[in-house]
Amino acid sequence: MTTLNSRIPEGPIKDKWTLYKDKINLVNPANKRNIDIIVIGTGLAGGSAAATLAELGYSVKAFAYQDSPRRAHSIAAQGGINASKNYMGDGDSNYRLFYDTVKGGDYRSREANVYRLAEVSGNIIDQCVAQGVPFARDYGGLLDNRSFGGVLVSRTFYAKGQTGQQLLLGAYSAMNRQIARGKIEMFNRHEMLDVVKIDGKARGIIARNLVTGEIERHSAHAVVIATGGYGNVYFLSTNAMGSNATAAWKIHKKGAFFANPCFTQIHPTCIPRSGDYQSKLTLMSESLRNDGRIWVPAKLEDAKAIQQKKLKPIQIAEENRDYFLERRYPAFGNLVPRDVASRAAKERCDAGFGVNATGEAVYLDFAAAIKRYGTEQAKIKGIHDASIEKITELGAAVIEEKYGNLFQMYEKIIDENPYKTPMMIYPATHYTMGGVWVDYNLMTTVPGLYCIGEANFSDHGANRLGASALMQGLADGYFVLPYTIGDYLADDIRTGKIKTDSPEFDEAEESVKKQLKFFIENKGTHTVDYYHKRLGQVMWDKVGMARNEKGLKEAIVEIQEIREDFWKNVKVPGSLNEFNQELEKAGRVADFLELGELFAKDALEREESCGGHFREEHVTEDGEAKRDDVNFAHVSVWEYTGKPSEAILHKEQLEFKDIELKTRSYK
């Protein structure tokens, strides 16, 4: 049986990474070119890893299901990337970034990994600037920062509301440089459908060419999974339509343990859903909470009138508004962490104070910010006795400069002008902290199989802070994996090319083909989306923002029923050897139907509330999450044994040596 060894190096936390790097094995440059590495997924983590590994001299094959690495969903990240540069001089440091991340994650992440993340965060900014990423600057030409939820400093670097786009295009450009040099072989419109293990080690993959339908074998000395999170298990999420868990789930079934699947982030500021036809949800950047104030009517009758469209928000007087985050959390106000903000919004809406027809929305209001900035601008411009109209005009211009593209996006979807009336927002699934278990080297429980970025579980505990996903993706890809993978590959310099005509490849290809053939020949009665939507509904209702024992037990049974129905009655049109989008979806939903069950099982087993995981049985008197450090200060690590219901639980005990375990308070 595989035992968990997190391989955390000895030594004081500040020196662990440096000392460790000094001692690990390296591969000689001449040998690197004889070593093949497969990277699946080309977002921030996969793209930066592929570029750096190629630059070091390895032969890299990179795979993306889209038509270009630039389409990966990292591109949609809006707000920014954290780094402990302390350019603002507000007392930031590596330790503070480390502390905020561990606390923000509700003390369920690994200290050593998080410290390393903070330590390399500054390098990321240096690297990206050298690469030509056009970060926002002040008039002196230096880099500008803003503030994000859950912290008391400004450490977030940004490029308008398109930071993810600019960072991904940076990694993409680094990849292009290596593709041009012939060091990366890029496989666009390809999807990995299984991993191939030889003698217990990851030695290759089976992939489908999504244009021709051809099944391909690719071998390598190591395989890196960088395929993002599994938020689409909810059907509706802020993930891209194609974001999926197939690579992560396939490796789980081949021996990679899966950690904390129930730790999922429900992001507070998303555009509320409008109808059953809805295909996805759209995020409004957390940066909006710097200037927007969140509220609902204080009186139930006002809320009812708003729901029936008899009253407009601007008609509600200041004293009749409930700024519930400012009321409950005076120290952090509207900038509490995401899990806290989401639950507070749900609590108000459940109590009947929601502000749209479905009762599932709260206001995000910029009127106060517009007035504040407008007054400031009037003063700067020397306008005395400025009229309210003039102040509003000046203030709106400042808001437009900061958030213009987000406001435009909102207006296109909702058809209301957020400069004039408050935005409506509601929480939606956004990010998954859980994922494939990895050790300090980012290696899974399968030798030679690595997992980086959102796809792994390592750095965010039970809740991720804003602007930390980009940081982790790039840290893993640029600065961590390229070093740690060498330690493993140093033993492989004499192995030579891995052959793809082995029985292991035969077997993996056979099983992939069998499943694809089944889908096409099944000729069932319901479409893939029908099952995906049913699964999503169960997940949202029973494994969503608030969970309880009864609901979770029901969810497990219901997911099993949906899965059984799916394998009997799913209908996939078209044929195998062609561009077939329904066939692609079928395989992904099949995996979500298994992952969803493990997710619910994990949520049921974790008898505490922490971060994004909120169990209604475990609440303090004032309604806050109640953690149980005595029984649950561990990572829940699941081993696949044939069925999600029979998964075996392993525990990685978390040790807190540099941070005191205490109740998270943002009051």
Place this chain on the structure above:
Amino acid sequence: MNLTLKIWRQKGPQDKGRMVEYKVTDISEHMSFLEMMDVLNESLVAKDEEPIAFDHDCREGICGMCSLQINGEAHGPDRGITTCQLHMRMFKDGDTIYIEPFRANAFPVIKDLVVDRMAFERIQQAGGYISVNTSGNTQDANSIPISKHNADLSMDAASCIGCGACVASCKNSSAMLFVAAKVSQFALLPQGKVEAKDRVKNMVFQMDLEGFGNCTNTGACEIECPKGISIENIARLNREYLAATI
């Protein structure tokens, strides 16, 4: 609302392709255009017909995967958005909507509304990068001050999403706006100056090789660009190219 859709169907690159008529009913004005396409596809699968292939992914206007020429316009009738951000409130009951793939010789059709934009990839690979190593041995980020004005202009150019609307809108199928966006992003930054001459020459060379047409200053690309990339970037590209070749 009820709509008539005339959609381009093409089995594969070798197939000739044709417009096929479909009817959709009870479409909500709050739906996005692609959600309307989802509704149509679900009904086609239910009737054992093959659904319409179209590219899409993020559905929030940033990945650049979605395309579609709608009533003759790239990304449809609205401005400053991609197809996935287009909402049905832009249409009215009884409308007939023509839906075609982005058309250009350099963008061959893969199937139905899906086109192959690998030509864009090869142009980026020809020089769309700064040759620094990613291993972190760079100078401190603040040691290179950049005027806010130039940083902002660079950011505007860098916001290109590589969708290909500029090519599809151009009567010459020119990719000048796409190439100009990348060349400008780096030309405006000190980091990009070192290789500026080689970059512009190599990218333009590859652009010509791919079979894109030339720019004749019509300006359709700028109007249809979902990110509003300014045609001034093409002027900058021309200046950079001239300076690099004399």
